[in-house]
Amino acid sequence: MGRQLKYDQARLAVLNVIAEDRLRPGDKLAPERQLISRMNCSMITLRKALESLEREGMLERSVGRGTFLKRCVTNDSRSGKILFLNVNRPGDLSYPPPRAREYMQFYFNERGMEFQYLQVSSFSNEIVKEAEDVLGILLYGWLSDDFMKSIASLKIPMIIVGNSRHFSGIPQVELDIKACAELVTEDLIRGGARRIVLFNSAPDYYPSYDLESGFRKAMKRHGLNENAESVIFMTDGNRGKELDRLIPAYMEYDAMIFELGIYYSFLAASRINHWNLKQKIGISPLSIDFIDQWNCDLVRASPDTIFGRFRQSIFEIASNMLLEYILSSREMKTIRLKPEIDHGLEEE
């Protein structure tokens, strides 16, 4: 590793310690010995980093008394940036939740890095240009082979945020959707359900396959009947009308599992149709990242419903992981978050 890279990493690692310890101007930094072990670097490298931050006016070192924070990271003291690429097929826009974007912006800014969000539909010169002074990339959305091949050629630390196909050598933070569907199905079976239907999202939506396979795995394990009719893939057309036609065919079933987006359409269709269904309802998955006011209200008002829920945020974990990747240059491993069962959200 080049010397300059090592010092740049150490500088960022000191900023990270300051952020982790929530230091305010005037506060004293942890002793050097502790910093060395937390940053996993040599005393020489640490001292170079502290000197450089002292020159920038962020730290004040006083012989015998220690090192003090003089001022927080400001716009001017930021160096290097993180690129968040939201890759979407044309005409099919999806976005990270606003709260997650706030989090990432704050997380990296606080640690002395710019955070740049870019919406793209294909690999382009714009990305190459923006990637010039980039320390790391977070990838989100619809990732094609071609796109990934081009982006990987940039040789920048990168992490895929969210479920997508796996690309060799690129670490990912994703939800274990299969385990989630399995858990919800198991819970319904334990509650006495034998005939269960899964209303799944569109077949080309990446997590649909995992949802189906988790569901079928749990059904098979208990020797329960599952066939082509057990899993419905909804199109992106008028889902209300589709459900009007489909639901009556499943009146004799014991339980229904919905993908969260489909559950919304189901609720609206239910009110019109007065189906008066007696089935148990399961929903998979509910991710902490998408719990906004509306989702929260909706879910809270569903007391007899079983949720497969993820309590950790893929955006938080991916941010932490990308920083560690940048600071340590160590290869990262894909993380698959585990779901749990939740019988209605508890009060906040």
Place this chain on the structure above:
Amino acid sequence: MGRQLKYDQARLAVLNVIAEDRLRPGDKLAPERQLISRMNCSMITLRKALESLEREGMLERSVGRGTFLKRCVTNDSRSGKILFLNVNRPGDLSYPPPRAREYMQFYFNERGMEFQYLQVSSFSNEIVKEAEDVLGILLYGWLSDDFMKSIASLKIPMIIVGNSRHFSGIPQVELDIKACAELVTEDLIRGGARRIVLFNSAPDYYPSYDLESGFRKAMKRHGLNENAESVIFMTDGNRGKELDRLIPAYMEYDAMIFELGIYYSFLAASRINHWNLKQKIGISPLSIDFIDQWNCDLVRASPDTIFGRFRQSIFEIASNMLLEYILSSREMKTIRLKPEIDHGLEEE
């Protein structure tokens, strides 16, 4: 007006014309005479602006042939910035829709300005610092008197995006919520409804008051009975439970109007309670800015429902207005967008 300011405005106005005409590198700009009338400036000012853009390498002027676009606005050629302040009470976060934020970022970047989004809970030195090279400010969220007093002292062109109290001298782009509630109520009355209840959001949520007053206005006009029981203000607690208790008291009513957020909780509660309601349902307001995938699915699956709908985006209009404000230094007037009635969203 200072000369420099006039030239800076003219430079931005040329970039605006380039963006409006969707010019690509190699394309020819409109004739100078047309530019002068569109930009409302003198020939001297226009020429100074064109010269400055030629020096920056963006334009190429060729005597007798005209002015050509050489390259688009890039990161490096941006000057000045727009600040979007999302002001929230602590612990009560709300966000502009991601698509709106994209739009604003793109709109201002394309016209040679940075776009900076900042989440704040009070007026602080951070804002003063960020406001140094700011051309204009968009204000969104929970605006208190104290906050507005401080921000107004910065003497920067600013526009309030969305419904809030009015502050003298600060133009606003807002939804006419009162007209929306009135329209939905009128439509239900025309359909034969006599006893109508409004399930409103929390009393301290700014648009609640307008929703109530539009509803009562329509009821009064038709000599229909409306009293304390006709408008329910929901708290932010467990709305499902609240509705369990409230809905049975309105079984004999002809129609129910819901604020969109409350409608979500109502749908979830309906499924559990099997109320089998026969009432007509009205929803007010549905704003184009908040029509995301889920809202769209939900609404599309509600064919017998009456929506008070806004087809224009407050974020788009506010961006256009702020730019005009910056370019012309003319005082802007508050714009209140008008609603229309929609019996279910048409297919896209």
